[in-house]
Amino acid sequence: xxxxxxxxxxxxxxxxxxxxxxxxxxxxxxxxxxxxxxxxxxxxxxxxxxxxxxxxxxxxxxxxxxxxxxxxxxxxxxxxxxxxxxxxxxxxxxxxxxxxxxxxxxxxxxxxxxxxxxxxxxxxxxxxxxxxxxxxxxxxxxxxxxxxxxxxxxxxxxxxxxxxxxxxxxxxxxxxxxxxxxxxxxxxxxxxxxxxxxxxxxxxxxxxxxxxxxxxxxxxxxxxxxxxxxxxxxxxxxxxxxxxxxxxxxxxxxxxxxxxxxxxxxxxxxxxxxxxxxxxxxx
Amino acid sequence: xxxxxxxxxxxxxxxxxxxxxxxxxxxxxxxxxxxxxxxxxxxxxxxxxxxxxxxxxxxxxxxxxxxxxxxxxxxxxxxxxxxxxxxxxxxxxxxxxxxxxxxxxxxxxxxxxxxxxxxxxxxxxxxxxxxxxxxxxxxxxxxxxxxxxxxxxxxxxxxxxxxxxxxxxxxxxxxxxxxxxxxxxxxxxxxxxxxxxxxxxxxxxxxxxxxxxxxxxxxxxxxxxxxxxxxxxxxxxxxxxxxxxxxxxxxxxxxxxxxxxxxxxxxxxxxxxxxxxxxxxxxxx
Numbered sequence: 001x002x003x004x005x006x007x008x009x010x011x012x013x014x015x016x017x018x019x020x021x022x023x024x025x026x027x028x029x030x031x032x033x034x035x036x037x038x039x040x041x042x043x044x045x046x047x048x049x050x051x052x053x054x055x056x057x058x059x060x061x062x063x064x065x066x067x068x069x070x071x072x073x074x075x076x077x078x079x080x081x082x083x084x085x086x087x088x089x090x091x092x093x094x095x096x097x098x099x100x101x102x103x104x105x106x107x108x109x110x111x112x113x114x115x116x117x118x119x120x121x122x123x124x125x126x127x128x129x130x131x132x133x134x135x136x137x138x139x140x141x142x143x144x145x146x147x148x149x150x151x152x153x154x155x156x157x158x159x160x161x162x163x164x165x166x167x168x169x170x171x172x173x174x175x176x177x178x179x180x181x182x183x184x185x186x187x188x189x190x191x192x193x194x195x196x197x198x199x200x201x202x203x204x205x206x207x208x209x210x211x212x213x214x215x216x217x218x219x220x221x222x223x224x225x226x227x228x229x230x231x232x233x234x235x236x237x238x239x240x241x242x243x244x245x246x247x248x249x250x251x252x253x254x255x256x257x258x259x260x261x262x263x264x265x266x267x268x269x270x271x272x273x274x275x276x277x278x279x280x281x282x283x
Numbered sequence: 284x285x286x287x288x289x290x291x292x293x294x295x296x297x298x299x300x301x302x303x304x305x306x307x308x309x310x311x312x313x314x315x316x317x318x319x320x321x322x323x324x325x326x327x328x329x330x331x332x333x334x335x336x337x338x339x340x341x342x343x344x345x346x347x348x349x350x351x352x353x354x355x356x357x358x359x360x361x362x363x364x365x366x367x368x369x370x371x372x373x374x375x376x377x378x379x380x381x382x383x384x385x386x387x388x389x390x391x392x393x394x395x396x397x398x399x400x401x402x403x404x405x406x407x408x409x410x411x412x413x414x415x416x417x418x419x420x421x422x423x424x425x426x427x428x429x430x431x432x433x434x435x436x437x438x439x440x441x442x443x444x445x446x447x448x449x450x451x452x453x454x455x456x457x458x459x460x461x462x463x464x465x466x467x468x469x470x471x472x473x474x475x476x477x478x479x480x481x482x483x484x485x486x487x488x489x490x491x492x493x494x495x496x497x498x499x500x501x502x503x504x505x506x507x508x509x510x511x512x513x514x515x516x517x518x519x520x521x522x523x524x525x526x527x528x529x530x531x532x533x534x535x536x537x538x539x540x541x542x543x544x545x546x547x548x549x550x551x552x553x554x555x556x557x558x559x560x561x562x563x564x565x566x567x568x
Contacts, residue, residue, distance in 0.1 A: 030403040037404045052423045118317035123325055129543035133414075133502035134514065134536050137521035141342050141529065217412040224417075224506045239418035251415050258410035 054245050062249045080234070085253065088231045091147060092219040095154025096212055103159040103211070104204060107166025112196065117167070124163065132157030132214070133221050145226035150219065157218045158211040165207025169200030205269040212261050220254070326350075341526045344533060352534035362535065365516040366542075369500055372428060372512060373546075376435035376496040381489055384440045388447025388485075389477065398452050405441065413438035413499055417506060426510045435499045442495065443488035450484025451477055483558045490550045497543055513539055 038056055045055040054062075067085075070078040110117045110124070136153060143149035173196050181191045223232025231250055238247040329346040337343075356362050391401045416434050424430040454477050462472045504514020513535060520532035 029399045033400040033404050034407065052419070115317065118314040119321035119324070121314070121321075122318040123321055126540050126544060129547065130536060130540035131498040131501045131543065133498060133505055134517060134539045136505055137517055137532055138536060141521060141532075142338065213410075213412075217414055220412060221414050221502060221506065224414075235415060235418045239422055242422065244419070244422070247419055251411055251419070254415050255407065255411035258412065259407065262410065 051244060054248055058245065059248045059252055062245050063252060066246065066249050067253070084229050084231055084234050085257075087229045088219050088223065089257075091150045091154060091222070091230070092215045095151045095219065096158055096215040098151065099155035099158030099215070100162050100208060100211060102155065103162025103207070104166050106159070107163040107204075107207075108170050108192070108196070108200075110163065110167040111170025111173075111200070112192075117171070124160075128160040128164070132160070132218060136221065136225075140226065150222040150227075153222050154215050154218045158215050161211045161214060162204070162207045165210075166200060166204050169203025170196055172203070173199040202273060205265070205273065209262065209265050209269075212265050213258060216254070216258055216261060341529060344526065344530045348530055349533045349537070352530045353537055356531060356534050356538065359531075362516060362531075365511055365513050366538070368428075368511040369497075369504070369513040369542075372431050372435070372500045373493075373496050375428075376432045376439060376500065377489070377493050379432065380436045380439040380492055380496070381443055383436070384443035384488070385447050385485055388444045389451050389473070389481070391444075392448035392451030392481070393473070393477070395452075398448060401448070405444065409441045414502060414506070417503060421507060426507060431500055431503050431510070431512070434503060435496045438499045439492035439496045442491040443485065446484045446488030446491075447481060450481030453484075454480045483554070486550075486554045486558050490547070490554060493546050493550055494543060497539075497546060501539055513542075 042055050042057055045053050067078055067081050068076050070076050070082070074082055110120055132153075135156065139149050139153040139156070143152055177195055177199060178191055181195045186194065219230070220232035220235070223230035224236055227233040231254060235247060235250050238244075238250065326346060333340070333343050333345045391397045413434055416437055420430050420433050424433065458476050458480065459472055462476050467475065500512060501514040501517075504510060504512040504516070505518045507515070517532055517535045517539075520528040520535065
């Protein structure tokens with residue numbers, strides 16, 4: 001009770017805070033520590049020189065050369081972006097989309113029916129305990145070494161997070177909500193897509209956020225072997241040629257990609273779930 | 284998985300418990316029967332598919348022979364050695380991650396300033412997938428146990444660190460004040476109030492990281508080959524490519540699933556066994 005009132009009070013306080021104060025808080029909590037960390041890193045790597053740890057400014061300089069020194073016809077982007085990064089993103093996004101769609105469908109079936117849940121529970125628990133990366137050789141054997149294998153591998157690995165979260169979200173939908181829909185003669189499909197699915201969305205998005213991070217990881221893993229392009233492939237090439245600075249530059253790009261993908265998903269979630277947040281504040 | 288942070292709610296110890304147990308008894312046997320039926324059903328489907336010959340028998344061996352191989356494989360000393368190496372690496376990686384992350388998490392969680400300040404850099408650093416470190420760390424340390432442990436730690440430190448910070452941050456300030464009033468020293472407050480009440484959060488972090496370490500260790504084996512461990516065993520069998528090796532590959536992949544399941548249930552059990560008081564006491568509030 002008291003914590004609730006406190007929470008509401010801080011929320012009101014935050015909303016009323018004037019803009020300069022909010023900016024100051026943002027700088028204090030996020031930008032400040034980040035700048036401090038980067039400066040410390042720069043200082044450390046220049047003082048104690050080590051070929052395995054290039055200074056961050058050198059990495060950023062190298063990133064400019066590696067990624068943005070291309071031809072004007074390709075908007076100054078180099079093949080590192082237009083070929084390798086694009087290939088990785090393509091595999092990642094298609095795999096993520098296929099795996100998520102499959103995961104939502106299966107998760108809904110599991111969440112809606114106790115029989116299906118009981119039937120599949122041991123299988124799901126066992127299969128998701130297998131590290132997805134351990135199945136890569138299996139995918140290579142069954143599907144060969146091209147993009148179809150990579151996309152199937154990413155989709156497979158991603159789907160578990162979505163299945164589990166969708167099933168949990170769907171099974172926790174309040175029974176009265178569904179019955180209310182049935183009383184108002186909403187069709188079974190309508191109940192599924194207009195009542196159950198929206199109510200499960202917050203949980204589904206939680207699964208999708210884990211899934212997109214996993215998709216990036218799986219995409220890179222899949223490119224370590226048998227690939228001819230992609231970020232994972234470039235990392236292996238850089239390793240083989242002892243190009244440490246290039247390796248760090250690709251790693252920087254990966255960190256940025258991970259961050260951007262997460263932010264994008266959070267933005268989609270924010271736009272999709274506006275009603276959910278409003279109802280929570282009111283309730 | 285990672286989203287379901289707190290352990291499942293324990294049964295309520297209130298009066299109507301025995302009656303409820305009697306009522307839930309039947310659905311429980313039903314769910315076991317259905318679960319077994321599901322496994323058998325899937326096994327039969329896979330067996331039929333593998334016998335139809337859509338995919339060459341070399342690449343998709345009969346399911347029954349894979350299951351038989353899962354038993355036989357434990358007589359293979361090479362496999363047992365790889366299994367042992369994986370378990371050892373897993374144990375060292377998880378232990379070291381805990382030793383590093385828990386004290387740092389407590390320090391960062393104790394003050395609101397460090398708690399807020401630490402979040403942004405940590406979020407940024409951990410967005411880079413651990414597997415991207417494999418090429419770099421392999422160049423620096425070679426195909427060694429240390430290489431595997433360093434990468435595993437990079438991946439496993441964050442969940443423990445975050446959960447510890449979060450747990451320490453959420454300690455009831457009244458409990459801390461109370462201890463201070465009773466003359467407990469500052470260190471005593473940390474040792475006797477903060478750490479015990481953050482314990483369940485730390486345990487959840489360790490359980491999440493235990494799966495992560497296993498995944499990373501097996502992934503390194505698959506990608507780096509050559510080195511020892513279950514991942515390397517799986518990659519080797521694929522590289523050999525003979526029918527007998529492919530069956531072993533399938534069996535070893537299934538064994539990693541059993542391993543993951545075993546690790547998760549042992550840690551989950553330990554959590555309920557020693558920290559079960561947590562959710563019950565908190566529900567009363």
